[in-house]
Amino acid sequence: MSSKDQQFHVIHKVPQGHSPYVKAKHAQVVEKDPEAAILLFWKAINAGDRVESALKDMAVVMKQLNRCEEAIEAVNSFRGLCPKQSQESLDNLLIDLYKKFGRVDEQIDLIKRKVRLIYQGEIFNGKPTKTARSHGKKFQVSVQQETSRLLGNLGWAYIKKSNYLTAEVVYRKAQMIDPDANKACNLGFCLIKQGRYDDARRVLEETLRGEVLGSEDIRARNRAAELLMEIKAFEPAESEIADILGLDDDFVTGLELLLNEWAPPRSKRLPIFEEISSFRDQLAC
Structure with a gap:
């Protein structure tokens, strides 16, 4: 093979040769023909040619074409032909497909099964870390990081089912x-949905103060700020509560001044306001 041909394979990350799998990768990466690539990946699987890679690549192409149902069926049908060490990555692929296709219950079941494997010490083939890839770069992932990632996915799945209490529990464990x-x-979003605005505010303000890993991420900071604005929109102002109680502003202001001087630092709101806020929170649940 000429140096030019070798350079072509390196640039396009296409394996060398003329096997069904190589032809499928060429159709996928070079010719940009996903339909042809899928047919050739099927041929590779049937011929026993790099079955694991062919199955994963075919599922990814199907996902790109919004053919997630076919991809799920293919992975479940042929994963038995793949070695044991590849089952974990196939699970991750299935979780992604379930999420994409909206099959939330199956997504939850599979994530729970993966977390149980962690409890049993069977994740990463018994090793404390594994090598992962993202955007072409390799990095090490610990069991703790993988557990937190899975719990984050599980919490999001429960959010999709509007089960905010369970999602809250899962996210707290992940954190x-x-x-x-x-x-x-x-x-914070789960707490807002339960009407627990004070709890949500504390969590979100910690993010804005930079007390949580990743707080420098502008997207996370923007979302935290947006959620705090939602809390302000949901919560009644103390002046509104005073109107409900029939108390004039001067009376409330005077009591607040006294409270600022005498009350414990944990709360500077009148107890009656705390009780009404709690009652409103219960109504909002």
Whole structure:
């Protein structure tokens, strides 16, 4: 093979040769023909040619074409032909496909099964870390990081089912293991949905103060700020509560001044306001 041909394969990340799998990768990467690539990946699987890679690549192409149902069926049908060490990555691919296709219950079941494997010490083939890839770069992932990632996905799945209490519990567990700003925002969202505005505010303000890993991410900071604005929109102002109670502003202001001087630092709101806010929170649930 000439140096020019070798350079072509390196640039396009296409394996060399003339096997069904090589032809499928050429159709996928070079010719940009996904339909032809899928047919050739099928041929590679049937011929036993790099079955694991062919199955994964075919599922990815099907996902890009919004043919997730076919991709799910293919992975479940042929994963038995793949070695044991590839099953974890196939699970991750299935979780992504379930999420894309909206099959939330199956997504939840599979994530729970993967978390149970962690409890049993069977994740990463018993090793404390594994090598992962993202955007062509390799990096090490610990068992703790993988557990937190899976719990984050599980929490999001419960959000999709509007089960905000369970999602909250899952996100809190994830944050205890490996906290980050994105999961903190999702936790704040769950608390808002339950009408627990004070709890949500504390979580989101920690993100804006930079107390959570990843708080420098502008997207996470923007989302935290947006969620805090939602809280302000939902919560009644104390002046509105005073109107409900029939108390004039001067009376409330005077009491607040006294409270600022005498009350414990944990709360500077009148107890009656705390009680009404709590009652409103219960109504909002």
